[in-house]
Amino acid sequence: MIDELPFTLDALRRAYAEGLEPRDVVTEAFWRLAIASDPGIFIHEARDSALAAADALGAPDGRPLWGIPFVVKDNIDVAGMPTTAACPDFAYLADRDAFVVARLREAGAIVLGKTNLDQFATGLVGVRTPWPVPRNPIDPTIVPGGSSSGSAVAVARGIACFSLGTDTAGSGRVPAALNSIVGLKPTLGAYSATGVVPACRTLDTISVFALTVADAWEIHAVASGLDPADAWSRAIPAGGLFDASAVRIGVPDEASLETFGDAVQAASFRATVERLRTNGATIRELDFAPFYDVARMLYEGAWLAERVAAVGSRLTEKPETLHPTTRSILEPGLKLSAVDAFEGFYRLKALRRDCEALLSGVDALCVPTIPTFVTLDEIAADPIGPNARLGTYTNFVNLLDLCGIAVPVGARADGRPGSVTLLAAAGRDALCASIAASVEAGALGATGWVRPSPPTLVPAPAAGEIALAVCGAHMSGLPLNRELTERGGRFIRACSTAPAYRLHALAGGPPFRPGLVRQARGAAIELEVWALPKERFGDFVAGIPAPLGIGTVELEDGATVKGFLCEAAGLAGAADITEFGGWRAYLARPASSKTEAAA
Incomplete structure (x- = not known):
């Protein structure tokens, strides 16, 4: 029964081997969208072009993503589809695929459409959009998470096998935590930014949402690659997942673990840390104050000015076209000077030295993906504060050039999804994903499907x-x-x-x-x-x-x-x-x- 078919790579491949047609999978994907009855997931549905792409595939040809349905955040170009960045006045028709989208389609994947987001990728809550807000499929009282809200919800509902988001301050990780899915944020430059509307160009990256670590890693291996047209692109070999149980993992110590009074979240995190310890990891408690100091810099000085540069003259010439919260966040950046920017660079350099000293004694960090949950009512009452809290463990990551992956670790004591993020130095993506694979647990989004057995991993060095x-x-x-x-x-x-x-x-x-x-x-x-x-x-x-x-x-x-x-x-x-x-x-x-x- 196709309506019970998990949209995971292994399940889809087995179904295709047994005779299922890609057209049937695309049709089922849009049926699942209709059942969800959530007009906030997509900004642009591409049913006709997806069916045409499915029909054009022919017989299975061995490509790694043959017949796999995915969706794309609407600040990433897909040829023949509008790109809006959740700002209707900004919309344009893309004449070519973004570099990463092209790689995925060449591997046989099928684009179902473009998904909703916090406008110009500014936000972690998923409600800063002129379109309807996507509903969190696990708990409709909490925010869906942003800025990649629609991309995360589409995977959590089983509509798409995987999706593309972007991540500057945590937009590829926070929605993963709120929707009980995996969010892979690669090393900066591992994915080309060609064809992506920038939010903060020096810190942006495309990210991947999937239901399992193994699926996310397979997508990562296809998506990553050097793009000569992108000055920030780097050749970062993907490598394979491996048994990373005997590693040194740094975690926030008791004094610096921040959950804003959410004792259930703190208990869930500590339980995961104990699982890592039981699996063979050496746990080292660290004072996370330097990381929090870096995180606070993301919406100050240089990087707020960079967000203003990304929006361009719209902030001064067409401010009425911006979402009110997006506008209120960006407007202070108009008062910043080049001196402010350079002072920010100097301060980051000093703070980075402190963080590097902490990182030198561990192989990876493990943190809660989010410190606590945010409800729709809370964000309606205060559009800024709760959003900032969601970035506690995400805002510092790209400023420090770390890679990371958010992974579900099973339900908390109150039934809400638990999630941690593994972080490591640039180029150690395989290490993060390998550790994540050892702790992933719980629901596959909101689908009710049984989580597949984790892959069997053997000890091996990572890329680099x-x-x-x-x-x-x-x-x-x-x-x-x-x-x-x-x-x-x-x-x-x-x-x-x-x-x-x-x-x-x-x-x-x-x-x-x-x-x-x-x-x-x-x-x-x-x-x-x-x-x-x-x-x-x-x-x-x-x-x-x-x-x-x-x-x-x-x-x-x-x-x-x-x-x-x-x-x-x-x-x-x-x-x-x-x-x-x-x-x-x-x-x-x-x-x-x-x-x-x-x-």
Whole structure:
């Protein structure tokens, strides 16, 4: 029964393999829209062109998104459709697809239409639109979340498999939390901004909404790519998801966890942190005050002026065409000077140094996606304050060039959706998504569909990291392990070499070191694989003393990684300790068997 078919990538692909036609899926999508009876979701419905695109697909051809329906926030161009940015007077007919839309359509995806938003992507509540406000499908008394309101609601209702939003201050994450879906905000520049109406050009990015982390990541892999026409575009390899359970995660400490008195939200967040700890993560509590200081800068000085620049002369020549709240937020920017902007840059630089010091000791951050919920009544009474509160954990992210993903973690004690966001340095998108996959839970939006089993993930380095095998003093808990952790290294897994190596306790020390040598009559030697950021790898290698060096080590499963090896000349005076099977076992040998040989 197609009316019961989950619009997830796996479910749709299975249905197509069994004979379902793309036209049937498009027809069902618009039937679901009609049943929702919510005129606020779409600004432009594209039923006819979607059906035509479905018919034009022909037989399945192996493209990754063949026949997958999606929607696009109406500040992103789709050829032949109007782009309004939720301002009717601004509307124009797009003559070509935005770069990202083109990539998705080339992969076989079908555009269903353009969705509602907070005007000019200014807001986190989803009510700043001249069109009807989309209704939150989980709880109609709370806001749908903005600015990507329609895009989030379309996915939460199962109308689209995925959607495109944008994210400057949290517009790709806050609506995800409010609608119990996934919101992936990539590293800035990973998605081209060609064909996107800017809100704050230096901080904008297209984002992805989906029902699961796995789906969001597949879309991300298609959407990302270098665009020579976009000066901000960066080549950020997507890579694959991996087992990231043994990571160091920073969380707000008790004093700086801000939920504005929402004890239920605080309890939900702490429960998720405990799940991460149980899964193997090391949790480090941090004073989040520097991050909050950065967040407050987003609507001050330079970046408020940049929003004014994006709207252009409309603010002074046609102010009546703007939503009253949008206008009230932007007008103070008219009084700002270049001096104000530069002072903002200087202050951000100083605050960024404080934040980087906190980030240096962890692999990722975990925060509540939103500190608390906002109702329609609250935002009607105060259009500014509640909106600002929603950005507590989102406003600082793009200013600090972090990537992130919001993920549902199951219902709170009061039944409202729980959500956390994983954040990490630019380029570590796969790390964030991999951690998110380990905690996603609860409802798939408002659909009632059963959440599929999470993907089976294997330990692996992320894009921007190098796998390094260590077999001695650099292993966990041993004297030189800090040389990895201080450079942002993270533990991947414990394993063994292929049975082709011999281990020797080298002369000299402290620190005592082993030497791994590949030989025809060898054995399997225990070791650890760590992931080290590529930009710190050269610095690490420069500190390795002779006779040790970095070569290629074969693991027990046949994989090869970079790792410590020893020159044959360095074995003078060394003791062969291969019989112990590894350095830890050698160090733990009975005292009576210990020798004076250097290790």
